[in-house]
Structures are given as C-alpha cells and as structure tokens.
Amino acid sequence: MQALSLGLYVHVPFCPNACGYCHFYKCRPTASSVKRFLGQISLEYERWQNVWEGRPFETLYWGGGSPSCLDVDALRALGRLCPTTEHLKEWTVEVSPTSITEEKLHVLKELGVTRLSLGVQSFNVQTLQKLGRKQTPQQVYDAFEKMRAVGFKNINLDLIFPPDFTSLEAWKADLKAAIALRPEHLSTYCLAYENEAGSFTPEAYQRVDNDHEADFYRFTWEFLEQNGYRHYEVSNFARLGYECRHNVNTWRMQEWLGWGPAAASQFHLKRFQNSRSLDYAFGETVENVSLTEEDLCKDCLIFGLRMCDGVDLNELQRRFPEVDLKIYQPLWERFEREGWVVFENNRVRCTTKGLLLADGLASELL
Ligand code: SF4
Known part of the structure; x- marks a missing residue:
C-alpha cells in the first residue's frame, strides 16, 4: 500500500448556543467539563502514541462545537496536548464571531495555528435569526479584522444558504459581503434537508436538476469563480494554493485520527467513531467498520467525484492494484451518456450537471 498522509481532527465539544440546524455533539463549557475534556485528550495521546508509530501528522483541525469558547489557558493546554512537528503543513481552528477575542487569537498564533475558519453563515439579520x-x-466584521490584525493570512468563511427561507437575492448579497472581506477560502453549504436520501430515481434526478436549490448552487459556483475563487469541491472554493489540506486529505481517503467525543477516525483499514459523550470510553465506539481495499477504492470514487478535478483512474489503480476497476465501466458509460461526467486522459470528473447530482451519483456507485 502507498504511504498515506495522516491528519488529526480534535472535536472540541463546547458551545453555549443551540442553533436549530446543529447536529454536532456539544455541551456547555464549564470549568469541570473543560477539565474532563482535556483529560480525555491527554488519554487519547497516550493511547495512540504507540499506534501511529511516530508517523507525523500533516494536518491538524480543531472543530466543534466552537473551539473559541475555550479560555486562553484551556487553548494553551489543548495546544500542548496535540502532537505537532515540523511536518505539520496546516493547522486549522474553527472560531465563532461571538467568542473569539484578540487575546485568544494571539494564543492561537503562538501555538502555531496557520488557518482559521470563521462561522459567518450569513450577513443577513433575518437569516441569522x-x-x-x-x-x-458587525461581530463578524470585528472578528475578521482582529484575525487579520493578529497576522492570520489564511482564513475561511463558512456560509449557509437555506433555500426554504432565503431568496436568491439575499444569498447573492451574502456572497458579495463575504468576498468584500477578501478571505482566502469560502465554504458554502446548503442547509440540509434529508428528504431525498437513498431515492435517486430518474424522476428524482430530473427534480433536483430543475430545483430551486440548484439555482443557488449554480449562481454560487459561477459568481465565486468569476471573483477569483477556484471551485475545487461541491461546496468549497479557494484562492490558488489555499485549498483546505485537511479536508482534501479526507476526501482523498487518506488516514486521520479523531480525538474527543463523537470524533471519527479512519486508520489502518478501520473506520470508527467515539461515542457522543464527554465521558466516552476508548474502544466503545458507535461505529467500528473494517474496510476492504474495494470499500476504500469506492469511497475514493464517491468523494473524488465531489471534487472538481475528479479522479485519476490510473493513479487509483496504482493505489489499489487488486481492485478490478472494470466493474464500473457500465456505470461510467451511463453517467457519460447522461452528461454527468466527462473523461480526459483516464481522469473522470463531474460536469456541472453531475456535481448538482453528486449525492445521487454516490448512491449509484454504492
Ligand atoms: S454555533 Fe455551531 S456548534 Fe454552536 S449550536 Fe450553532 S452550529 Fe452548533
């Protein structure tokens, strides 16, 4: 097997808010809950240090919850518990406009954090409500200004479009406000409605393709490309060289460890997730799946097709020499006939129409 890159995700499960759409595991930050969390991370370190065999982490990502809820001492303590070496290429921390302060930003900078992801969601007061x-x-503008003033040169803005209660005009205004700040990266997610899961019939394809939601996607993709942001994944855009390495590592089905409650890992042909409790016990995972080379290869195709560069099938065959890629040929022929994918030098990638149907294509690949 080729050498894979290794990422570390730390789930910081604290947030005082309760946004209606939030499914992340979270609890209120108190002195005792933060202490318990830091204790768990310290145990994760001990548990894993013999297993990852000294392989350096190339990316580190603190997500949540809201890591910026931690006070400066807790941020420092968490930073000290994360194994960082000169091989670390990117360290992202998610921050919230309501809890990030200049002092915390200085601490993150001193720790070596290279990238911040700010939870904007919208600049529209009604949408936020x-x-x-x-x-x-205004809190978003203030936070962004502080992040730049402290010296962060790689900033992502997270935005959400909820087609059921936002007009396309309001969404355009949000995108304009976002690019006016000149961030290096933008993530634009559609507020998820899980009404179509698993039922991608030809009629469903037709419906999604004609859908109101598709107008939001099409506009976003065109508008951000026109404004210098390369569209590199269904929901992600970056100025050249600022793609999120950690997420690309995940979509390319490399390896990652997840520390903290509810954090997921993929390591040594296993995929597992810690349980959703601050007091989770090691080994008591909510998901623990052994992966075959065929499983991983299929996931490379599913997640690779969500990326605008698609998948190099020669490279995939080199990584999985035992897997018979010819079994996908009938699907490729149909996807190509429908105008969902194109082939260039044995690389398959989605067309705009195909990207709009990425979840449906994934169901078919499964
Ligand atoms: S701020 Fe983030 S973590 Fe907190 S409730 Fe809202 S979406 Fe969830």
Whole structure:
C-alpha cells in the first residue's frame, strides 16, 4: 500500500448556543467539563502514541462545537496536548464571531495555528435569526479584522444558504459581503434537508436538476469563480494554493485520527467513531467498520467525484492494484451518456450537471 498522509481532527465539544440546524455533539463549557475534556485528550495521546508509530501528522483541525469558547489557558493546554512537528503543513481552528477575542487569537498564533475558519453563515439579520445564530454581522466584521490584525493570512468563511427561507437575492448579497472581506477560502453549504436520501430515481434526478436549490448552487459556483475563487469541491472554493489540506486529505481517503467525543477516525483499514459523550470510553465506539481495499477504492470514487478535478483512474489503480476497476465501466458509460461526467486522459470528473447530482451519483456507485 502507498504511504498515506495522516491528519488529526480534535472535536472540541463546547458551545453555549443551540442553533436549530446543529447536529454536532456539544455541551456547555464549564470549568469541570473543560477539565474532563482535556483529560480525555491527554488519554487519547497516550493511547495512540504507540499506534501511529511516530508517523507525523500533516494536518491538524480543531472543530466543534466552537473551539473559541475555550479560555486562553484551556487553548494553551489543548495546544500542548496535540502532537505537532515540523511536518505539520496546516493547522486549522474553527472560531465563532461571538467568542473569539484578540487575546485568544494571539494564543492561537503562538501555538502555531496557520488557518482559521470563521462561522459567518450569513450577513443577513433575518437569516441569522431564522438559523438561530446569536451573532450580529458587525461581530463578524470585528472578528475578521482582529484575525487579520493578529497576522492570520489564511482564513475561511463558512456560509449557509437555506433555500426554504432565503431568496436568491439575499444569498447573492451574502456572497458579495463575504468576498468584500477578501478571505482566502469560502465554504458554502446548503442547509440540509434529508428528504431525498437513498431515492435517486430518474424522476428524482430530473427534480433536483430543475430545483430551486440548484439555482443557488449554480449562481454560487459561477459568481465565486468569476471573483477569483477556484471551485475545487461541491461546496468549497479557494484562492490558488489555499485549498483546505485537511479536508482534501479526507476526501482523498487518506488516514486521520479523531480525538474527543463523537470524533471519527479512519486508520489502518478501520473506520470508527467515539461515542457522543464527554465521558466516552476508548474502544466503545458507535461505529467500528473494517474496510476492504474495494470499500476504500469506492469511497475514493464517491468523494473524488465531489471534487472538481475528479479522479485519476490510473493513479487509483496504482493505489489499489487488486481492485478490478472494470466493474464500473457500465456505470461510467451511463453517467457519460447522461452528461454527468466527462473523461480526459483516464481522469473522470463531474460536469456541472453531475456535481448538482453528486449525492445521487454516490448512491449509484454504492
Ligand atoms: S454555533 Fe455551531 S456548534 Fe454552536 S449550536 Fe450553532 S452550529 Fe452548533
């Protein structure tokens, strides 16, 4: 097997808010809950240090919850518990406009954090209220200014479009406000409605293709490309060289460890997730799946097709020499006939129409 790159995700499960759409595991940050969390991370370190065999982490990602809820001492303590070496290429921390402060930003900078992801979601007060977000647009502007002032040169803005209660005009205004700040990266997620799961019939394809939601996607993709952001994954855009390495590592089915409650890992042909409790016990996972080379190869195709560069099938065959890629040929022929994918030098990638149907294509590949 080729040498894979290794990432570390730390789930910081604290947030005082309760946004209506939030499914992340979280609890209120108190002195005792933060202490218990840091204790668990320290145990993760001990548990794993013999297993990852000294392989350096190339990316580190603190997500949540809201890591910026931690006070400066807890941020420092968490930083000390994360194994970082000169091989670390990217360290991202998610921050919230309501809890990030200049002092915390200085601590993150001193720790070696290279990338921040700011939870903006919207600049529109009505949309924020409907999402249940407690912040104001001014708090976003203030946070962004502080992040730049402290010296962060790689910033992502997270945005959400909820087609059921936002007009396309309001969404365009959000995108304009976001690019006016000139961030290096933008993530734009559609508020998920899980009504179509698993039922991608030809009629469903037709419906999604004609859908109101598709107008939001099409506009976003065109508008951000026109403004210098390369569209590199269904929901992600970056200025050249600022793609999120950690997420690309995941979509390319490399390896990662997840520390903290509810954090998921993929390591040594196993995929597992810690249980959703601050007091999770090691080994008591909510998911523990052994992966075959065929499983991983299929996931490379599913997640690779969500990336605008698609999948190099020669490279895939080199990584999985035992897997018979010819079994996908009938599907490729149909996808190509429908105008969902194109082939260039044995690389398969989605067309715009195919990207709009990425979840449906994934169901078919499964
Ligand atoms: S701020 Fe983030 S973590 Fe907190 S409730 Fe809202 S979506 Fe969830």
